[in-house]
Amino acid sequence: MKNDKKVTLEDYRGIIKDGDISVHLTRDQKAMILKTYDYGLNELTEIDEMLLSAVIRQLKAAIDQ
Structure with a gap:
């Protein structure tokens, strides 16, 4: 059975620690990052999306430590 509950930021706040990364x-x-900020997600090419995903993976890894 599929869970239709929407995931919110509040769902994640309890699993992270305070502090800088x-x-x-x-x-x-x-x-x-600058291109995405200036032009938005809809303007990214496939390669752009891969680069942005790499940044997000790095941030996630740093947050999960």
């Missing part, structure tokens, strides 16, 4: 971003990853 640090990640190292490549020049391309930094450029991708």
